[in-house]
Structure formats: C-alpha cells, structure tokens
Amino acid sequence: MDPSGIFPTSYRSDRRIIRTRWQVLALVLFMALLLLAPYLVSGRIIAILNMMMISAVIAVGLQICTGYAGQINLGQAAFMGVGAYTASILASKTGLTFLLTIPLAGLSAALFGFLFGLTAARIKGFYLALTTIAAQFLFHFAVLNLPSTWMGGSNGITVPPAELFGLRFVGETAQFYMNFAVTAIMVAGAFGIVRSRFGRAFVAVRDDDVAAGIMGINVAATKANAFLIGAFYAGVGGALWAYLIRFVGVDQFTLFHSIFFVAMIIVGGMGSIVGALVGVFIIRIIQEIIATVGPNIADSVSFLGGDIVFAGMNVVLGGVIALFMILEPKGLMHRWNIMKSSYRIWPFPY
Amino acid sequence: MVYFINDIITGALIGLLYSLVAMGFVVIYRASKVFNFAQGELVIIGGFIVWFTTMQAGLSLWLSIPISLVLAGLVGYAIERIFLTKLIGESVFSMVMVTVGLLILLRGLVLLVFGPAVRPFPIIFPLKPLFLGDMLIPMNLLMGGIITIVAAVGLSWFFNRTRSGLRMTAVAEDHVVASSMGISVKGSIAFAWVLGAILSTIGAMIFLSGKSLTFLASDIGFAALPVALFAGLESIGGLILAGIIIGIAQSLTTNYLDPLIGGSLGSVVPYIIMLAILLIRPTGLFGWRTIERV
Numbered sequence: 001m002d003p004s005g006i007f008p009t010s011y012r013s014d015r016r017i018i019r020t021r022w023q024v025l026a027l028v029l030f031m032a033l034l035l036l037a038p039y040l041v042s043g044r045i046i047a048i049l050n051m052m053m054i055s056a057v058i059a060v061g062l063q064i065c066t067g068y069a070g071q072i073n074l075g076q077a078a079f080m081g082v083g084a085y086t087a088s089i090l091a092s093k094t095g096l097t098f099l100l101t102i103p104l105a106g107l108s109a110a111l112f113g114f115l116f117g118l119t120a121a122r123i124k125g126f127y128l129a130l131t132t133i134a135a136q137f138l139f140h141f142a143v144l145n146l147p148s149t150w151m152g153g154s155n156g157i158t159v160p161p162a163e164l165f166g167l168r169f170v171g172e173t174a175q176f177y178m179n180f181a182v183t184a185i186m187v188a189g190a191f192g193i194v195r196s197r198f199g200r201a202f203v204a205v206r207d208d209d210v211a212a213g214i215m216g217i218n219v220a221a222t223k224a225n226a227f228l229i230g231a232f233y234a235g236v237g238g239a240l241w242a243y244l245i246r247f248v249g250v251d252q253f254t255l256f257h258s259i260f261f262v263a264m265i266i267v268g269g270m271g272s273i274v275g276a277l278v279g280v281f282i283i284r285i286i287q288e289i290i291a292t293v294g295p296n297i298a299d300s301v302s303f304l305g306g307d308i309v310f311a312g313m314n315v316v317l318g319g320v321i322a323l324f325m326i327l328e329p330k331g332l333m334h335r336w337n338i339m340k341s342s343y344r345i346w347p348f349p350y
Numbered sequence: 351m352v353y354f355i356n357d358i359i360t361g362a363l364i365g366l367l368y369s370l371v372a373m374g375f376v377v378i379y380r381a382s383k384v385f386n387f388a389q390g391e392l393v394i395i396g397g398f399i400v401w402f403t404t405m406q407a408g409l410s411l412w413l414s415i416p417i418s419l420v421l422a423g424l425v426g427y428a429i430e431r432i433f434l435t436k437l438i439g440e441s442v443f444s445m446v447m448v449t450v451g452l453l454i455l456l457r458g459l460v461l462l463v464f465g466p467a468v469r470p471f472p473i474i475f476p477l478k479p480l481f482l483g484d485m486l487i488p489m490n491l492l493m494g495g496i497i498t499i500v501a502a503v504g505l506s507w508f509f510n511r512t513r514s515g516l517r518m519t520a521v522a523e524d525h526v527v528a529s530s531m532g533i534s535v536k537g538s539i540a541f542a543w544v545l546g547a548i549l550s551t552i553g554a555m556i557f558l559s560g561k562s563l564t565f566l567a568s569d570i571g572f573a574a575l576p577v578a579l580f581a582g583l584e585s586i587g588g589l590i591l592a593g594i595i596i597g598i599a600q601s602l603t604t605n606y607l608d609p610l611i612g613g614s615l616g617s618v619v620p621y622i623i624m625l626a627i628l629l630i631r632p633t634g635l636f637g638w639r640t641i642e643r644v
Contacts, residue, residue: 072446119625123632126385126446130579131628134621137572141618259454266447311461318455325448326436 017191034180038173046172048288053183054240056280059264060190061233063276067265068194069226070206071120075113075132076234076261078139081253083109083235084242085143085151088159091242098162098169098243102182105239106232112139113231114224121220124209136255143250156249159242169243179240186236190273193229202226203271256314260287263317266324269331278332286320287313356485357605358598363491365597368620369589370498371553371574372581373505374546379583380509381518381542382535383525384434387449389550390571391456396422396551397471397563398464404472411474415555419548426547430540438535439525460565473560494556499590501549506586518542522584576624582637592635596620 008014018024038046062076083105090101112135119131143151151157162169162178169178193199201222204212213219242248260283268279294309328335371393378386386392399421403414433452437444475490509515521528521538529535557570581592596619604616627634 070443072443074450119629123628126442127579127628127632129387129446129450130575131625133572133575134625134628137618137621138625141614145614256454259450262447262450307461307466311458314454314458315462316458318451318453318458321451322433322448322455325444325451326433329440329444 058237065230069202075135077257079234080238083238087239109235110232117224117227269333275333361601365593369593372578390568392550397554430543576620582634585636588636
C-alpha cells in the first residue's frame with residue numbers, strides 16, 4: 001500500500017505493477033542475476049533453481065486459486081500430474097514440440113480443475129477441500145487402473161527431451177533457460193491476471209461472496225475460473241517437470257506434494273504473487289537442507305533408512321504450516337510490509 | 351447366493367469399522383466445528399500405543415487396553431492444547447490448514463519414532479472366524495460392529511439428550527456465540543479431541559487385531575471420510591447407516607465389478623459416492639442444513 005499523501009492520479013498509474021524506479025532497478029538486477037546464474041554457480045545450485053522455478057509456476061497458480069480467490073485446493077499436485085501426463089503422452093506418442101505440449105498440458109489440467117471447480121459453485125470451506133482431495137484420489141486411481149498402454153500404469157512414462165529447431169534441451173543449463181522463459185511468462189501473466197477484472201473479482205469473492213454477488217459478480221463462474229486458472233498453472237508446471245525429470249510416475253503427484261505447495265503459499269503469504277515466490281524459495285531451501293542432512297543422520301540412526309528424508313520433510317513442513325497458521329497466518333509478505341511501513345513512518349507509530 | 355450374502359455381511363461390517371473411524375471425525379466436528387483431516391494419523395498413533403503397551407511393555411490385554419485408551423486420550427488432549435486452543439474463533443481456512451499440517455506432521459513423527467518397519471499387532475479379538483452355515487464372518491469385524499453400534503447409540507444419546515452434550519453442540523454452531531452464553535469452548539474442544547483419539551484407538555484395535563502394523567494403516571482415515579460426509583457431519587446415529595451402505599457398495603464392487611474391468615474400482619467407490627453426495631446433497635443424509643450456498 002502507498003503511504004498517505006501519495007495516490008495515483010490516473011487509472012493507468014493505479015494499475016501499474018512497477019511503481020518506482022528502484023523497483024525497475026531491482027527487477028532488472030534480479031532477472032540479470034538469474035539469467036547469468038549458470039555462469040556464476042555450480043550445477044547443483046542450477047538443479048535446485050530449476051526445481052524452484054517449476055514449483056514457482058505451480059505455487060503461483062495455487063496462490064491465485066487459494067490466496068486470491070479463497071478456494072481451498074488440496075489437489076494441486078493432481079492437477080500438476082494431469083499436466084505432466086498430458087505433456088509426456090503427447091511428446092512420447094505424437095512427437096509434438098514442447099511449444100505445443102506445454103500449453104496443451106496446461107489446458108488439459110485446466111479442464112480437469114474446472115470440473116472440480118464446478119463443485120465450488122455449490123459448496124465452500126472445508127467441504128471444498130474434500131472434493132479436491134477426491135480429485136487427488138481419482139487421479140491416482142485413473143492412472144493406476146486405466147489400461148497401462150494409455151498412461152503407463154504404475155510403470156510411468158519416459159519423456160523424450162524437449163527439442164526446438166534441432167536444439168535439444170538436455171542438461172541442467174539448457175533446461176534452466178527453458179524453465180526460466182516459461183516461468184517468467186507465467187509469473188508476469190499472474191501479475192496481469194490479479195490486477196485485471198478477473199483478479200479483482202477473485203478478491204471480492206474471497207472477502208465476501210454474498211457481497212460480491214450483489215455487486216454483480218457471477219460468483220459461481222468466478223470460483224470455477226479460479227480453479228481453471230490455478231489448474232492451468234499447475235499443468236504448465238507439470239509439463240516442465242516432465243521435461244526436467246524426463247519420467248513421470250504417479251508417485252510424484254500425491255496428496256503430500258499438494259500439501260507442500262499449500263505450505264509454500266502459507267509461508268510466503270496468502271494473496272501475494274511475490275509471497276508465493278518467497279514461499280517457494282524458503283520451502284525448497286528447507287527441503288534441500290533436509291535432503292542433504294537427512295542421509296547423514298540416517299547413517300547414525302540406521303533403523304530409519306531412506307525414509308528419514310520423507311519423514312523429516314513431513315515433520316518440518318507440517319510444523320511450519322501449523323506454526324504459521326497459529327503465529328503468522330498472513331505469511332512473511334505481510335510481516336515484510338508491516339516492517340516496510342514502520343520504517344517509512346519512523347519515528348511515528350502510525 | 352451364499353457368497354453374495356456373505357459379501358454383503360462382510361461389507362456391512364467393514365462399513366461399520368469405517369463408521370467407527372468416521373465417528374472420530376464427527377465427534378470432533380460436533381463439539382468443536384473443526385474438521386480433523388489427521389484422523390487417520392490418530393488411528394495409527396492409537397495402533398502404536400496399543401502395540402507398545404502389549405508387545406513392548408508386555409502387559410496383558412486387560413491391563414493394556416485401558417492404559418492405551420488413557421494414553422490415546424492424553425495424546426488427543428496434547429494435540430488440542432498445542433495446536434487448536436489458539437485457533438478458537440479463527441477462520442475455517444486456518445482450522446482446515448492446521449489439521450492438514452497435523453496430518454503430515456504426525457505422519458512424519460510416527461515414521462521418525464517408530465520407523466517404517468512392519469510390526470505384529472496383538473490379537474485382541476479371536477482370530478477364528480464365525481461360521482454361519484457356509485458363511486464365514488471375521489470375528490474382529492463382528493465384535494467391532496457391535497462396539498460401533500453401542501458407541502454410536504451412546505454418543506448419540508450423549509450429544510442430543512444430555513446437558514453437557516448439548517453445550518458442545520452449541521460450540522459446533524458458533525464459537526463466539528457459545529462462549530458468550532457461558533459455555534467453555536476450550537473445554538468442549540479438549541473433550542472432543544480426547545474422545546476422538548480414544549475412538550480412533552478403538553478403531554485401530556478392531557482394524558489391526560492380529561494383523562501387521564505399519565504407518566500405512568492410516569489410510570483408513572481417508573477411507574472413512576466419505577462415510578462421515580454421507581451421514582452428514584453432525585449425525586452420529588446416521589454413521590451406522592452410511593457406513594453400512596458404503597461398505598456394502600464397496601464390497602460388491604470389489605467382488606463383482608472389479609474382476610470384470612480388471613482394476614481396483616472398489617477402493618475408489620467411496621470417493622465417487624462422496625463426490626456425488628457433495629454435489630447432490632452436501633449436508634449428507636442426516637446433517638444439519640447449515641451449509642452456506644452461494
């Protein structure tokens with residue numbers, strides 16, 4: 001929020017995403033750093049950055065659906081899985097280029113999400129969370145029980161590498177640029193969506209759906225749209241995931257992964273795109289630390305074996321979710337904004 | 351024909367087991383307006399407590415079962431004190447998310463403390479099935495069904511007829527209104543979690559009796575979810591009917607439809623029923639008609 005006394009004088013300036021010169025500078029520096037990252041840091045970090053960017057696409061989608069439109073979604077990993085499977089089936093069977101498979105993956109996930117979003121037109125609150133959990137289970141069931149020539153069953157599908165004009169996107173660095181391009185487009189799109197009339201409708205429905213309906217917003221359609229957009233992002237992220245890992249299996253898209261994405265937006269802050277990115281960064285770092293430290297601990301406490309990483313991840317992330325809900329329900333971005341404004345108006349309390 | 355009837359009876363009894371686990375959901379919801387996604391984790395913690403008191407500490411069943419129930423109640427109380435007391439009056443979203451956080455937190459803790467090893471579970475109910483003519487009925491499910499029905503009738507009476515039960519019902523309606531009427535919201539929620547944990551432990555005993563115990567058994571929590579919704583989240587008596595219907599539907603699908611299509615449709619039938627319920631009649635069979643529609 002702007003400080004008092006500073007207010008936009010035109011609609012255009014009100015809608016601006018980048019408001020000050022410092023923000024331009026920060027954005028340019030950030031993008032330049034990211035673009036140069038492959039020359040600056042080692043391959044391990046690039047691999048982590050790849051995961052972060054893919055998670056960012058998915059978490060931003062969840063942020064639009066849950067953070068902006070207020071629709072609880074515990075099936076984001078299933079939507080991601082639909083996208084990943086669509087992309088890998090299209091790529092491995094028809095040989096379509098990734099320029100087509102990624103949007104198509106997004107669309108098929110969006111369709112799947114829209115179907116479950118339609119239920120949001122009738123129910124809300126945790127009842128809605130239940131239907132998204134049902135989406136999660138139905139996705140698993142469909143993959144495992146449909147004929148294995150369709151979706152690979154429990155064997156999964158191997159994905160051919162992404163290719164453009166004879167250029168193959170293999171290896172972490174090449175994929176880094178592919179992920180970077182898609183993530184940049186998707187995040188920029190998210191900023192556009194949330195400041196458009198759709199985004200404002202989402203916020204209105206989240207804050208009070210009865211009031212939103214009285215103001216002329218089609219509440220049911222808005223809720224379904226929120227799921228559609230959120231699932232589209234998840235589908236695109238899933239397609240990127242498929243090209244990165246080059247293999248999709250149903251175990252990569254469980255309820256636990258959905259909860260991890262929810263943890264990201266809770267930590268970052270609900271209702272903020274930047275918050276989603278911050279949350280992705282923090283949660284991925286935590287996961288990386290556990291994945292690195294876990295095996296060392298496992299050596300000394302041998303009876304746990306390889307499960308310690310999964311167990312540790314669950315304990316830490318479950319604890320993080322519960323702690324944030326109790327202590328800082330609005331997330332880190334909210335805290336950051338409070339700090340910013342108290343710095344600005346210092347030494348006055350408000 | 352005998353097999354058909356046998357399938358129906360077994361299905362109904364499994365359904366009653368789901369009802370018992372679902373009763374944990376309903377009791378917690380009925381007294382605190384919190385929907386506990388971590389119910390399956392409570393079942394598995396109950397299972398490990400029973401395992402610990404019998405197999406590890408070597409107590410006899412008559413001693414270990416009451417001790418396990420008390421311990422389970424303490425665990426429920428601790429969870430409530432640590433996580434939920436602070437959220438009284440908060441939004442539905444916070445409550446849902448905290449129990450979702452609990453779901454993965456408890457799952458991880460169980461894994462860290464007990465590890466992924468498969469453990470034998472004590473035989474609490476006789477292993478020998480009951481033979482009725484050509485039919486064969488597992489003893490643990492039969493006894494479990496009886497326990498479920500007794501528990502349902504008792505709790506239903508408690509929540510609908512007694513003074514303290516009705517107080518808790520008021521808490522489920524609205525935290526703020528209830529506390530301004532002089533009802534202790536904290537006490538009600540604490541009681542609900544203790545009761546929920548105890549019911550889950552009884553469920554674990556019936557479910558696991560004589561089988562093996564791993565952390566994967568918590569999946570029964572999600573299997574019981576559709577039963578709770580089908581009955582309507584506020585109805586304890588309705589759970590019996592809902593459990594029987596879903597159990598029979600699942601058993602018949604598993605035994606007759608799955609061989610035809612060559613898949614495990616049986617495991618997903620409850621969710622299909624749940625989706626249909628949510629779309630057609632979100633309050634379930636006997637729930638209060640308070641769901642806000644837009």
